[in-house]
Amino acid sequence: MNYTIYFSICSLFYSIMLIYVVSRQKLPKTNNNKAFKVLMVVNFLGIVADIIYNYIAVSQKEITIPLLIMSRVFLMCLLAWIITFTLYIYATLFNEKNKSKKEINKVKKKAITVSVIAFIISSIIVIFLPVNHNLKEIYSYGPAIDFVNYFSFACLAFGMFYMFKNYKTSNSGKCSPFFAFIVGGVCMSVLQSYDPKLLLIIAVETFVMYMIYFTLDKENKQAQENNKLIYDDEHKGEK
Secondary structure, three states, rough: OOOOOHHHHHHHHHHHHHHHHHHHHOOOOHHHHHHHHHHHHHHHHHHHHHHHHHHHHHHHHHHHHHHHHHHHHHHHHHHHHHHHHHHHHHHHHHOOOOOHHHHHHHHHHHHHHHHHHHHHHHHHHHOOOEEEEEEOOEEEHHHHHHHHHHHHHHHHHHHHHHHHHOOOOOHHHHHHHHHHHHHHHHHHHHHHHHOOOOOOHHHHHHHHHHHHHHHHHHHHHHHHHHHHHHHHHHHHHHH
16 A cells, blocks of 8 residues: 555644634635635535545556546646645735726636636546556656646646736735645655655645635734724724
């Protein structure tokens, strides 16, 4: 059995714990929080798909239709996560100053539309590209895997470009999950080059999810404190 499944099982535990904690909180309906909730769900589905894929590969020990389906589902979860993560970075760095509510909503709808189209097209490509399976050591390789890797690099390149473009208005704290994902991705790629079955992308995603959560939690608390101060000042004025 591929021993990286133990990382996936640990990631599943942390993913469920994060979903539980967030579900107990009333987060403000901001673009960042909405993207974060989608990331949580996609991360959870990706972990489940990875565990099911490993279980099918180990139990059946042959290439079957369920194995082929789950390998594609897992790749689509990776695509959905990196696209949503890029959307989160875009929403985080987007400067709303001197922009009307209509302009902000227009940009928001455009970004979501582009993301959905990118996911549909990339998913179709992944479905039709071949995936090879090494059932002895339990890992996948081939054109579909390469496409997901190249697509992820393209999304990260866009994120870096947009971040440096808006460096004057960027908050280093808000960008820390992005840097963590880059560092984690590079380390994972190096390790995987020595051991192809060492797939740690799910563990990296889950770690980044927690960084995003603590970043947003701090941001949400500051927003609540500011709103409270504004509320107190308004009522003092009434008195």
